[in-house]
Amino acid sequence: MKRNIYLLCAAFIGAQVFAGPAVTETSTIAEQKTVRLSDMEHFNSAISEMEGQSWRGALNHFGSIRQYFPESQVYDDALYFQAVCNYHLMDYDVANRELSQYLESKYKLKFFEDALQYKLEIANKFKDGAKKHMFDSDKFPRWIPAKEDALDIYDDIIAMVPSHDLAAQALFEKGSLLQKMQDYKIALESFHTLIKRFPKHPLTPDSYLAVNQAYYEQSHSEYRNTDLLEMAQINLKKFSQNFPRNEKLEKANEYYREMKEIHAKGLYEIGMFYERTSKPKASVIYYVTAIEKFPESTSTGLCKERLQNLESELDVLQVSQEIIK
Secondary structure, X not given: OXXXXXXXXXXXXXXXXXXXXXXXXXXXXXXXXXXXXXHHHHHHHHHHHHHOOOHHHHHHHHHHHHHHOOOOOOHHHHHHHHHHHHHHOOOHHHHHHHHHHHHOOOOOOOOHHHHHHHHHHHHHHHHOOOEEEHHHOOOOOEEEEOHHHHHXXXXXXXXXXXXXXXXXXXXXXXXHHHHHOOOHHHHHHHHHHHHHHOOOOOOHHHHHHHHHHHHHHHHXXXXXXXXXXHHHHHHHHHHHHHOOOOOOHHHHHHHHHHHHHHHHHHHHHHHHHHHHOOOHHHHHHHHHHXXXXXXXXXXXXXXXXXXXXXXXXXXXXXXXXXXXO
């Protein structure tokens, strides 16, 4: 399959190289006519095209300004609007590059915040599965996943406006994407940064919830790691103190309860393993630990049943009979 894709790309490149630009009398006349328009005529025509959602028509006019009028007062504005047009044409990687170029301008920018908002929306599109062009060229299809690009954009926004609402949104979306990618360490750092930097932001309760969800997800593969339980409990306490009536608090509590179930079940299964391998003394330790640490767990009853079958071992370990009553 990959070989077919590479052959297709090679054929495409060859066609572009050997075909060369087609120069006709019609195209020459059109180019001369384009150049004869002033920069403001191009700009006004482009805005008119955008109002009618004729994005490609607008791109042609903005492109002419960029090509023929480098000293124009609307030169930077044309670049910004080029990016807007490409965004609506779903050429998100092209739009992102143009927005980055626009934000690097040495002049005061009229659309600074708007440009960052578009970059955030582009990152969210990439996060949700939108593809970018092969070889970073708009001459090739949009086939390449762009989640790493999304993370780069989020980082750019966080660095450029660290205290702005856009940074809060970028931190949350970055954490959510990393959580889906199971990169929990960096995801949690992102959520914790949002909580610390924006304690009253509308996304802060969502971040508290996301933190406990991340600990819960980790518990499935790290059920021996009791630090996860302790950190989830601390996070839950802070959530309750800062947002005592928030509707998401109960869901965060639910994740914590489920974590205790996972850890208790893990201890029970380890105990069963030691029973199967003829190490009853070791199994007793795990059953007792599960009962003591997670008395409300559904696995507690199972642990007590196993202990009742191992009474002789209980006597050897001097474990109180009260624990299985």
